[in-house]
Amino acid sequence: MMKPGSNMWPKGRLRKSASNQELRAEWEWQVQYMKECQATDGKGSGRVKSAKENIRLIDQELDRRAKEDEYEEVLSFLLGEDKIGISLIQRKMQLSYHYASELVDRLERDGIISKPDNHGKRKILKGKNNA
Numbered sequence: 001m002m003k004p005g006s007n008m009w010p011k012g013r014l015r016k017s018a019s020n021q022e023l024r025a026e027w028e029w030q031v032q033y034m035k036e037c038q039a040t041d042g043k044g045s046g047r048v049k050s051a052k053e054n055i056r057l058i059d060q061e062l063d064r065r066a067k068e069d070e071y072e073e074v075l076s077f078l079l080g081e082d083k084i085g086i087s088l089i090q091r092k093m094q095l096s097y098h099y100a101s102e103l104v105d106r107l108e109r110d111g112i113i114s115k116p117d118n119h120g121k122r123k124i125l126k127g128k129n130n131a
Contacts, residue, residue: 020065027058074103084113084122
């Protein structure tokens, strides 16, 4: 594992090749660093603000990666299905209805599923039988 702070590029950009485990360790290090800076410098110091921004960036990257993993799981699930719907994804993946609807919208934008027909049904355009 890399030393703390090594997953951050200058100007607070994340090193994209960092593993999730490395990012979580970096997050922990940044939180500890921020607490130490708050104790010595006060809450409004530049080092505290920098650490808070780094923590926010790490959180965003971990969220993005989790969403990408869920999208890949939905794609794998779709290969064996004849139909698709928000409720089906919600139940199968144990997601909120809102997030499942976002995934369906993304699948539609990516050309994996069709727009709903006049009955609200969607078809899988790319999959095991349609590829």
